[in-house]
Each structure stands twice: as structure tokens, then as C-alpha cells.
Amino acid sequence: MSLSDFTDKRRQPTRPPEFRGENFDRDFDSNTLFYDAVQVDKSRVALFAPPFFNLTRDIATTTFISGSGTCKARARHLDRHAQLWLDIAEHAGPIQALGDLGSFTFPVSPNYSQIFRDRRVIFTMSKDNPIEWILDWVRFNRDIHGADAVLIYDNGSSAYDAATLSAALRSVPGIDCSVVMEWPFKYGPQGANSWDHWDSDFCQLGAWEHARWRFLQHARSAMNSDIDELVLSKTGKSVFEAAEQSRTGLVRYRGRWIIGIDDGVRDDMRKAPHRHADFSILMPPDYKISQFGLRRDANECLPKWTVVPSRCPVHAQWHVHSIFSWWASYFCTRQFSFRHFREIGSNWKYQRTHRVPLDPQVHREDRALLDAFQRVDWEN
Known part of the structure; x- marks a missing residue:
């Protein structure tokens, strides 16, 4: 309205x-x-x-x-x-x-929570991400974590329409339910830095609460994840399973950046679009003193989460990096972490694709990520 x-x-x-x-x-x-x-x-x-x-x-x-x-x-x-x-x-x-x-x-929109009942759902917001990236994200979460449903809020893509994306999602074996929700609203101005003036970016926070109440009330569990993020497990357990078996119904975990390395090939000679499995180098830590006087890794990514919606308090707010007003969201587990792919993105927020030469003293391959890649059927 x-x-x-x-x-x-x-x-x-x-x-x-x-x-x-x-x-x-x-x-x-x-x-x-x-x-x-x-x-x-x-x-x-x-x-x-x-x-x-x-x-x-x-x-x-x-x-x-x-x-x-x-x-x-x-x-x-x-x-x-x-x-x-x-x-x-x-x-x-x-x-x-x-x-x-x-x-x-x-008018009043109908409730569609029934179609996701007892599903393990991955949900995200996307704008003009190549469909192959989206399908790789789906395949990974299907094969590594057992996702069987997808909910995507499309924030005004112009490269393709919602029907095209919906058809692509329906083609993925093992995904029994998928919804593309058209969400053509202004994303909103970002904050001035990591802490100040986060007051005007309404779009995604509105989408997450909308997803919670219109689609995901009866989901078995739901993972909040961007297209450029893949969750890894240290124990082999699915992140959905961990949330479902946890005392609170929530698991929250931090992330590490995966970067591209300058291999001497000109950008215009690289195959396009590149895919998640083309990258496996961890960005090295960068330890600094925070504004609270704590030593922290400035290259560590803010947390993401997976939740059992029916166990989330009604008063809590589904937020991007936590669930507000719920004590369980104050903690992060070390059993899971996600990999944030710097080159799987459109640089809409800032330039992310500057590459640096490989330095064996600084850069190392992520063996856990490579092992997970081997378990994914990337073509189906």
C-alpha cells in the first residue's frame, strides 16, 4: 500500500x-x-x-x-x-x-505456511544474482544440510523475471517446494559505518518478518543465508538437525571470507560467470582492538542463524545477523561456520573483487570447504 x-x-x-x-x-x-x-x-x-x-x-x-x-x-x-x-x-x-x-x-493475502510445513527451508533475498549462482547455493544446502525447500525474496531483479527463477528452482531434484516472493521495494540507505546510523534500510527486515509469519510458521527449520554464503559443519551434522535438536531451537554461527587470488589471467579471459566451487582461499585474520576494548578479527563475518520457527518467541524479531529480543541469540556455536564468497556478488554495496597475488605465508586453502564441495552434485 x-x-x-x-x-x-x-x-x-x-x-x-x-x-x-x-x-x-x-x-x-x-x-x-x-x-x-x-x-x-x-x-x-x-x-x-x-x-x-x-x-x-x-x-x-x-x-x-x-x-x-x-x-x-x-x-x-x-x-x-x-x-x-x-x-x-x-x-x-x-x-x-x-x-x-x-x-x-x-486486500488480505492468504497464509502459505502450510506449503512449507515440516520442510527444511533455506531463505534469502536476491537481486539479479545469476541463476546459476542461486542454483549452486540450493544444491549445496540440499546435499550438505538436507534442505528440501527454498524461499527467495526477489528485490526487483531486471536480469530475469520471477517466473524464470521459479522454473529454474523447480528443476532442482530434491527440492520439493519453492517460492519466489516478488519484493520490489527500495532496499534503503545503509549505515555510515559498522555501528552508526543504521536507521533507514527497512526492506530486508520487513521481508524477514513477512517470511516468518506468511510462509515459515510451520517449517521444520529455516536457514537465513545469502546466495554468497555456504554453511560448514565441524561434526558432519546438518545445521537444520542441530537447530531442531538444540535446547532453544536456534543455532547461530560466525563466518569467514573466501577470496579470489590473482593467477595472472586477465579478467576478460576468465570463464563467466564463475561459481562458488571456483574459490577456496581463506582471507587471513586481521586482529584489531574493537571500540569496546576487545581483540577481534576484523575480517570475520557477522553471524547468521538457523531456527525452528515454532520455538521462536512471538515477541522476538527476525533480524539479519541475529534474532532480536531473544536471549538464545546472544550466543554463537563453534560447531558451524559459514564461508562468505567475496566474488559471488555484484559489488552493489562496495567493491569486493580486487584480487591479490597468492602468498603461501598468508593464504591457505580451506580443506573443509573443498571436502564439502566434493559431496555436492553441482550439475543436478
């Missing part, structure tokens, strides 16, 4: 102007009121939205009317995300909203 459909009001950013950067206004989502309205269960509808900011009072005074009558919305204000929960029964039809913000009507 877009504000421009019924009002001149727009979402105003909270970031001070001096920290916005030259493309901030272009990238900021001022127009999306909410992404989707979903029948979460038989008696409730949830609206998933960017944070309301200056629109908060207008939303609070809005009345929602369905076939079952009038109801006020219960708001949840989360990190860079907002939700409105309404007590509305299934099949109530379109919902009308009346208030200071204006008058508008919207």
Missing part, C-alpha cells in the same frame, strides 16, 4: 541531514505505507511495514473496518520495522481504513 495512492503525506527520515549522503533521498523509502497484509492465522491479520516515524500518530487514530466489524490495530514498533495486528477472521474480504491519514482499502 503506497501513500501516494491516497495522500500527500510521506514518511520523513530521522537521520540528521549531515549524515545522509548524496543518494540518501533517492534510496529512502518515503512512500510505502505497508508491504503486505497477511492472514497470519484464523483470527488475525498482520500488516508488515517500514517504521511509521512521523506517521505514527496518524496510524494510531486510524480505524480498520472489515466484514466482521470495526477494530483498532495493535502496533509493534521494532528495529527499522513496524507491524499492525488486527483481530479479523478469515475470508472477511477487503479491509477499509479511515482516519487522519486518509481513506484507503486493501
Whole structure:
């Protein structure tokens, strides 16, 4: 639902102007009121939205009317995300909203959690990643971890359409269920650095909560992973199995970068597109003192996670690198780690593909990764 459909009001950013950067206004989502309205269960509808900011009072005074009558919305204000929960029964039809913000009507999307029931699901957001990369990511997680379902939020790809990607996913043996959810919203401006001004990138956080409630409520377990990330196990156990057998229903793990090495071949002579299995060199650690006075590896990747959705507290928020407001997400296991492939990407965020000459004193092959590669059927 877009504000421009019924009002001149727009979402105003909270970031001070001096920290916005030259493309901030272009990238900021001022127009999306909410992404989707979903029948979460038989008696409730949830609206998933960017944070309301200056629109908060207008939303609070809005009345929602369905076939079952009038109801006020219960708001949840989360990190860079907002939700409105309404007590509305299934099949109530379109919902009308009346208030200071204006008058508008919207449909309710059905709940598709049933199609992922008891599945081990990998889910991600992608934009214009080559389909072969996506299929390799699926094949790896199928053969190494036993994934049998895929959920992809496509953030406005122009290289192919959702139907083409869906058909490719359906061609992968062993994947019994796949969904491509079109998610054509602005991703949003990033923070100024690793810590400051992370306040305007709403898109992915909205998608993750949407995935949780519309698709994954009944999944056996679900892995949050990017296309350029592959999870390794130190014990041979599947990460899905580990989450399902854990005391909390969650496993969280850190990552290491896998890089390309300059082998003297010109870029225009390399085969394209390169694939995950073309890379196996670990980026060396770079130990520094953090702002909290702790020694940490600056080349280590922020954690990712796999969860049993039904065991995740209702109040918790599915976040990119953790699950907020849940004590179990404060810890990382050493039994799993993921490999983050620097050259499997479009450089949308920053330049990642500068190669350096091989230095045997610094660089080493990742034997665990190479062993995992041998267990993957990359062509089927």
C-alpha cells in the first residue's frame, strides 16, 4: 500500500541531514505505507511495514473496518520495522481504513505456511544474482544440510523475471517446494559505518518478518543465508538437525571470507560467470582492538542463524545477523561456520573483487570447504 495512492503525506527520515549522503533521498523509502497484509492465522491479520516515524500518530487514530466489524490495530514498533495486528477472521474480504491519514482499502493475502510445513527451508533475498549462482547455493544446502525447500525474496531483479527463477528452482531434484516472493521495494540507505546510523534500510527486515509469519510458521527449520554464503559443519551434522535438536531451537554461527587470488589471467579471459566451487582461499585474520576494548578479527563475518520457527518467541524479531529480543541469540556455536564468497556478488554495496597475488605465508586453502564441495552434485 503506497501513500501516494491516497495522500500527500510521506514518511520523513530521522537521520540528521549531515549524515545522509548524496543518494540518501533517492534510496529512502518515503512512500510505502505497508508491504503486505497477511492472514497470519484464523483470527488475525498482520500488516508488515517500514517504521511509521512521523506517521505514527496518524496510524494510531486510524480505524480498520472489515466484514466482521470495526477494530483498532495493535502496533509493534521494532528495529527499522513496524507491524499492525488486527483481530479479523478469515475470508472477511477487503479491509477499509479511515482516519487522519486518509481513506484507503486493501486486500488480505492468504497464509502459505502450510506449503512449507515440516520442510527444511533455506531463505534469502536476491537481486539479479545469476541463476546459476542461486542454483549452486540450493544444491549445496540440499546435499550438505538436507534442505528440501527454498524461499527467495526477489528485490526487483531486471536480469530475469520471477517466473524464470521459479522454473529454474523447480528443476532442482530434491527440492520439493519453492517460492519466489516478488519484493520490489527500495532496499534503503545503509549505515555510515559498522555501528552508526543504521536507521533507514527497512526492506530486508520487513521481508524477514513477512517470511516468518506468511510462509515459515510451520517449517521444520529455516536457514537465513545469502546466495554468497555456504554453511560448514565441524561434526558432519546438518545445521537444520542441530537447530531442531538444540535446547532453544536456534543455532547461530560466525563466518569467514573466501577470496579470489590473482593467477595472472586477465579478467576478460576468465570463464563467466564463475561459481562458488571456483574459490577456496581463506582471507587471513586481521586482529584489531574493537571500540569496546576487545581483540577481534576484523575480517570475520557477522553471524547468521538457523531456527525452528515454532520455538521462536512471538515477541522476538527476525533480524539479519541475529534474532532480536531473544536471549538464545546472544550466543554463537563453534560447531558451524559459514564461508562468505567475496566474488559471488555484484559489488552493489562496495567493491569486493580486487584480487591479490597468492602468498603461501598468508593464504591457505580451506580443506573443509573443498571436502564439502566434493559431496555436492553441482550439475543436478
